[in-house]
Amino acid sequence: MQTFLALSLAYIISIFFRLFLSVLATRIMADMRIGATELAVMSSSWFVTFAVMQLPVGWALDRFGPRRTVLPLMLVGAVGVCLFPFAPNAILGSLAMALIGIGCSPVYMSAVYVFARNHPPAQFGLLASLLIGIGSIGNFVGTVPLALLADGFGWRATMMMLGVLYGVAFALAAVFLKDPPRIDGKADSGIFSGLGAIVSTRLFWLLVPIVFFSYAVAVALRGLWIAPYLAEVIELTPAQQSNAAMLMAMAMTSSAFLFGWIENRWGQAKALVVAGNLAMAAALALLAATAVQTAVAATAIFVFIGFCGFSYTILMAHARPFFPDHLVGRGMTLLNFVFIAGVVAVQTGSGWLIDDGLGQGLDPAVTFARMHGALAAVLFVSTLVYMVAPRRPGR
Numbered sequence: 001m002q003t004f005l006a007l008s009l010a011y012i013i014s015i016f017f018r019l020f021l022s023v024l025a026t027r028i029m030a031d032m033r034i035g036a037t038e039l040a041v042m043s044s045s046w047f048v049t050f051a052v053m054q055l056p057v058g059w060a061l062d063r064f065g066p067r068r069t070v071l072p073l074m075l076v077g078a079v080g081v082c083l084f085p086f087a088p089n090a091i092l093g094s095l096a097m098a099l100i101g102i103g104c105s106p107v108y109m110s111a112v113y114v115f116a117r118n119h120p121p122a123q124f125g126l127l128a129s130l131l132i133g134i135g136s137i138g139n140f141v142g143t144v145p146l147a148l149l150a151d152g153f154g155w156r157a158t159m160m161m162l163g164v165l166y167g168v169a170f171a172l173a174a175v176f177l178k179d180p181p182r183i184d185g186k187a188d189s190g191i192f193s194g195l196g197a198i199v200s201t202r203l204f205w206l207l208v209p210i211v212f213f214s215y216a217v218a219v220a221l222r223g224l225w226i227a228p229y230l231a232e233v234i235e236l237t238p239a240q241q242s243n244a245a246m247l248m249a250m251a252m253t254s255s256a257f258l259f260g261w262i263e264n265r266w267g268q269a270k271a272l273v274v275a276g277n278l279a280m281a282a283a284l285a286l287l288a289a290t291a292v293q294t295a296v297a298a299t300a301i302f303v304f305i306g307f308c309g310f311s312y313t314i315l316m317a318h319a320r321p322f323f324p325d326h327l328v329g330r331g332m333t334l335l336n337f338v339f340i341a342g343v344v345a346v347q348t349g350s351g352w353l354i355d356d357g358l359g360q361g362l363d364p365a366v367t368f369a370r371m372h373g374a375l376a377a378v379l380f381v382s383t384l385v386y387m388v389a390p391r392r393p394g395r
Contacts, residue, residue, distance in 0.1 A: 002176055002178060003111050003114045003115070003177070003178075004111075004130075004131065004134065005172065005176045006172055006173050006175075006176035006177035006178075007070070007107055007108075007110065007111045007131075007172075007173060007177065008131070008134050008135070008172075009165070009168060009169040009172055010070075010074065010104075010107045010169040010170070010172070010173055011107050011108055011111070011131060011134070011135040011138070012134065012135050012137045012138040012141070012169075013104070013138060013162070013165060013166055013169055014104035014107050014108065014135065014138065015135040015136060015137075015138030015139055015142075016138035016139070016141055016142045016162070017046055017097070017100055017101075017104060017138075018046065018047075018138075018219060018223055018343075019138070019139055019142045019219065019222055019223040019249075020142035020146055020223075021039065021042065021043045021223060021224060022142075022222065022223050022224050022225065022226055022227045022228075022245060023142055023143060023146050023147050023150075023227060023241070023242055023245060024146065024150060024155050025039055025224070025227055025228060026227070026228075026231065026238065027150060027155045028042075028093070028155065031155070032087075032088070032089050032090055032093065034089075034090045035355060036228070036351050036354050036355050036358075037351045037352060037355045038090040039090075039224070039351070040224060040347050040348055040350070040351030040352075041090065041094055041348065041351075042090055042093050042094045042097055043097070043223065043224055043347055044343075044344045044347050044348050045094040045095070045097040045098040045101065046097040046098065046100055046101035046104075047101065047340050047341075047343045047344045047347065048098065048101065048344050049098045049099070049101035049102045049105070050101035050102070050104060050105045050340050051336075051337050051340035051341045051343075051344060052337075053073070053101070053102055053105035053106070054105065054109070054333040054334065054336045054337035054340065055192070055195075055330070055333060055334065055337060057069060057073075057105055057106045057109055057110075057329075057333050058109070058329040058330035058331070058332065058333030058334060059329070059330060060106070060329075061106075061109065061110060061113045061329030061330075061333070062194075062326065062327070062328070062329035062330055065179030065180070065182070066106070066110035066111075066113055066114060066177055066178075066179055066180075067177050067178065067179050068179075069106045069110060070106045070107065070110050070173055070177060071170070071173060071174060071177075073102055073103055073105060073106050074103045074106075074107075074169075074170050074173065075103070075170070076099055076102045076103050077099060077100050077101075077102055077103010077104060077166070078103060078163075078166060078167070078170065079099050080095075080096040080097065080098065080099025080100035080101075080102070080103060081096075081099075081100055081103070081159075081162065081163045081166045082163055083095065083096040083099065084096035084097065084100065084159055085156040085157070085159040085160045085163070086156070103166075108131065108135070108336075109329075109332060109333050109336055110177070111128075111131055112128055112131075112316065112332050113180075113328060113329050113332065114180055115127040115128060116320060116323075116325075116328045116332065117180040117181075117325065117328060118180050121320055121321050122264065122267070123264065124316075124317055124320050125260050125263040125264055125269065125313060125314060125316075125317030125320075126260045126261065126263070126264035128260065128313040128316055128317065129256050129257060129259060129260020129261070129263070129264075129313045129314075130257070130260060132256040132260070132310075132312065132313050133253055133256045133257045133260070136249065136252060136253035136256060139222070139249035139252060139253060140246060140249050140250070140253070142245075142249070143242050143243075143245040143246035143249055144239075144242045144243060144245075144246045146158065146242075147238060147239065147242040149161070194326075194327045194330055195330060195334060197327065198323065198327060198330065198331050198334060199334075201322060202390075203319070203322055203389055203390060204322075206385060206386060206388055206389035207315065207318075207319060207335070207338075207386065207389060208338055209381070209382035209385045209386065210273065210277065210315065210382045210383060210385065210386035211315055211335055211338045211339055211342065212338050212339075212341065212342035212345070212382065213342055213346065213378050213379050213382045214273070214277050214280075214309065214311055214312075214315070214342075214379065214382070214383075215309075215310075215311070215312045215339045215342065215343065216339070216342035216343040216345065216346035216347070217280065217284070217309060217346060217375050217378075217379055218252070218280070218305065218306065218309035218310055219343050219346075219347075220343065220346045220347045220350055220375075221248075221302065221305060221306075221375075222245065222248050222249065222252065222302075222306060223347070224347055224350070224351070225350065225354075225368070225371070226241070226244060226245050226248060226302055227241040227242075227244075227245060228354075229298075229368050230244055230295075230298060230299075232364040232368070233291075233293075233298075233364050233365045233368055234293060234294075234295050234298050236295055240295065243299075244298075244299040244302060244303075247299060247302075247303050247306075248302045248303050248305070248306035249306065250303075250306075251303045251304070251306035251307035252306040252307070252309075252310045254307065255276075255306070255307045255308070255310045256310055256313065259272050259276070259310070259311065259313070259314050260313060260314075263314055263317050269314045269315070269317050269318040269391075270318055270386075270389065270391050272311065272314050273311045273314050273315055273318065273383075273386065274383060274386065274387055275308075276308040276309060276310075276311050277308070277309070277311060277379055277382075277383045277386075278380070278383055279304070279308040280304075280305050280308045280309040280379060281376045281377075281379040281380040281383065282376075283301050283304050283305050283308070284305065284372045284373070284375050284376035284379065285372075285373065285376040286301060287301055287368075287369065287372040288369045288370070288372040288373030288376060289369075289373075290369075291365040291366060291368075291369040312339065315335070316332065316335065318389075318391075319331070319332075319335055320332070321392060321393055322393055346375070349374075350371050350374075350375070353367070353370060353371045353374065354367055354368070354371060357370055357371075
């Protein structure tokens with residue numbers, strides 16, 4: 001419970017920063033006079049630094065513990081939180097997002113590290129999913145509430161308010177975050193020490209494709225493209241776009257709790273991941289095939305994708321038993337690196353696909369259909385690879 005108290009608000013803010021740009025996209029693009037590619041780069045800047053920091057974070061967790069890992073990095077993030085509301089262009093906006101990514105990089109993995117060290121593996125999926133569910137409040141805040149605040153105060157003043165919350169989150173971490181007992185004699189000295197034992201396993205490489213694409217597709221749709229798609233293709237108002245994004249966020253949150261409970265009760269991590277990702281690929285294929293939807297149908301499809309596509313913690317739960325205790329920090333953060341690297345690649349690639357299609361004079365519906373088809377294809381193939389992975393060690 002103390003870990004939840006220490007890091008929940010920080011994780012809520014971290015989730016917010018992963019996803020908020022879709023709701024503010026039209027405002028920021030107009031204010032900074034940028035296109036879809038620049039917006040995608042700005043969002044990806046958060047994910048790039050977040051991903052790059054995962055291996056140092058894993059090493060620091062194994063060597064120093066969560067407390068001395070989280071607090072210094074959150075101070076770096078504070079600089080970005082203060083800079084972003086004043087950024088006049090995409091360059092400084094991207095720099096601010098990069099600094100914020102550094103500040104957010106240790107939050108979730110530090111909690112996961114404590115769960116892995118202090119609790120039995122059977123409880124890991126449930127605890128990690130509970131934190132994901134709590135953190136998804138940031139997903140909600142980044143929808144209708146964010147749109148209302150931006151309408152009332154402007155997006156820059158709204159982001160200044162978030163800076164105050166970030167300060168509160170730092171204070172909670174400073175007061176309540178505690179380290180688990182140290183493992184004597186097994187802490188390696190180098191950042192890359194021990195990773196060879198992890199990457200040499202068959203499971204790791206069977207996990208890589210699904211880890212790379214599954215979370216990335218859901219985050220790219222919710223975090224960047226749901227609002228532009230609904231605006232350009234379905235012609236919904238900003239309020240309607242925010243409502244649809246909120247419903248998708250609700251679906252993602254409910255699935256985090258439900259899948260975590262199912263995994264904890266029956267231990268069916270692999271089956272949940274396979275079923276969820278194949279269903280998400282089918283929904284994306286439907287979007288690609290039909291191109292133009294009614295407002296209700298489009299919203300329903302995105303809600304369905306949000307519900308089926310949030311297998312992040314279940315994949316973590318599947319992998320956890322394969323990592324020895326002294327490598328838990330590096331093993332879990334290595335997987336998280338792959339998760340976030342996938343987000344960077346999918347966001348950047350999807351932004352390029354959209355700009356390329358529009359640049360060729362394609363209709364927005366055709367442009368987005370092409371993007372949805374590409375996402376369906378990579379998700380389907382990566383799920384087929386994952387189906388070969390063993391369910392547990394020794395099998």
